[in-house]
Amino acid sequence: MAAYIRVQTEDFNISEEIATLRARNPRVGAVASFMGCVRDMNEGDSVKLMYLEHYPGMTERELERISADAASRWSIFDTLIVHRVGELRPLDQIVLVIATSAHRGDAFAACEFMMDYLKTQAPFWKRESTVDGERWVEARASDDIAAKRWQSAETQTPSHAG
Amino acid sequence: MAEVHTSIQLVFLARLRERFGVARETLSLDSSEISVASLLAKLRSRDSVFADELAEGRAYRVAVNHTVVGGEHSVRAGDEVAIFPPVTGG
Numbered sequence: 526m527a528a529y530i531r532v533q534t535e536d537f538n539i540s541e542e543i544a545t546l547r548a549r550n551p552r553v554g555a556v557a558s559f560m561g562c563v564r565d566m567n568e569g570d571s572v573k574l575m576y577l578e579h580y581p582g583m584t585e586r587e588l589e590r591i592s593a594d595a596a597s598r599w600s601i602f603d604t605l606i607v608h609r610v611g612e613l614r615p616l617d618q619i620v621l622v623i624a625t626s627a628h629r630g631d632a633f634a635a636c637e638f639m640m641d642y643l644k645t646q647a648p649f650w651k652r653e654s655t656v657d658g659e660r661w662v663e664a665r666a667s668d669d670i671a672a673k674r675w676q677s678a679e680t681q682t683p684s685h686a687g
Numbered sequence: 688m689a690e691v692h693t694s695i696q697l698v699f700l701a702r703l704r705e706r707f708g709v710a711r712e713t714l715s716l717d718s719s720e721i722s723v724a725s726l727l728a729k730l731r732s733r734d735s736v737f738a739d740e741l742a743e744g745r746a747y748r749v750a751v752n753h754t755v756v757g758g759e760h761s762v763r764a765g766d767e768v769a770i771f772p773p774v775t776g777g
Contacts, residue, residue: 561777577776578701580769583753608776620777640777648750648769649776650701661702664746664773 527603528592532584534611537621542605546625550602557632558623559640565615567662570655577610577619580648584608587647595624595639599631604639608649638675645672693764700771703747706740716764723749724758726768746773 527549531537539560547553563575592604605623613619622643624635651662694715704710721729727749731738741747748755750769751762762768 579776580698580700580750580753580771583750583769586753644777645774646755647776648700648771648774650772651775652701661772662775664775 526596526601528589528596529603529605530585530588530592531607532579532581532610533607534609536609536618537607539621542607542621542623546603546605546623550625552627553602553625554627555629555632556623556625557629557636558621559636560618561620563613563615563617563619567653570657572615572653572655574654575613576652577613578650578652579608579610583648588643591639591642591646594642595635598638599626599635601626601631601635604635606639606643608643608647610649641668641672641675644668695762695764696767698767698769700769702772703740703770706736720761720763722758723751723756723760723762726762727758741770747771748773
């Protein structure tokens with residue numbers, strides 16, 4: 526099990542990242558990935574530009590903890606989290622989360638779990654520029670709810686079919 | 688003889704950094720340790736912006752040496768204490 530973490534300003538290529546993970550482990554039978562990107566609308570306003578700030582040091586530590594948590598809950602091989610920081614524009618990719626496993630159930634669950642925890646615990650903040658000026662994006666209660674549901678893990682353990 | 692710390696590093700992030708007008712500062716401690724709750728009270732007494740943003744009930748987090756902690760946690764000389772709004776990455 527390896528947990529790959531990257532925080533970077535550069536874009537990423539999902540196909541290349543998946544190919545690299547698969548090449549490192551021929552036992553991989555399932556790859557689940559999530560990519561989040563910048564929308565041109567938020568809260569009803571047109572977004573021209575987004576700036577992503579983070580807390581270096583704590584960010585890497587949290588992403589490693591989230592990856593380790595996922596590995597302890599599901600039967601997965603490797604995980605990858607890539608998060609971009611700095612200036613981003615509509616259509617730009619922001620975040621990539623990948624989990625590989627032998628079967629799909631564990632890969633799907635681990636990927637969603639990592640994303641839910643990243644949204645609520647990893648120290649990143651978005652500031653967006655709209656026609657009305659700049660504003661910090663507010664945290665959503667729905668993200669907290671999404672993360673909390675994993676605390677009742679019994680109902681979320683996937684079957685190993687796949 | 689080991690280096691003796693008598694201060695902590697304060698880090699403010701995102702919206703709070705902009706509101707306070709400071710990203711990082713060194714704060715001298717009167718004693719070898721202070722609870723997070725006491726530290727917050729000390730910061731609130733600075734001015735109305737600190738008082739308002741760090742008021743009880745406002746949504747913000749405190750991390751000591753990169754781990755989120757509660758008000759009862761003891762901050763010790765040499766620690767890095769970050770205060771930030773709820774996260775919005777992903």
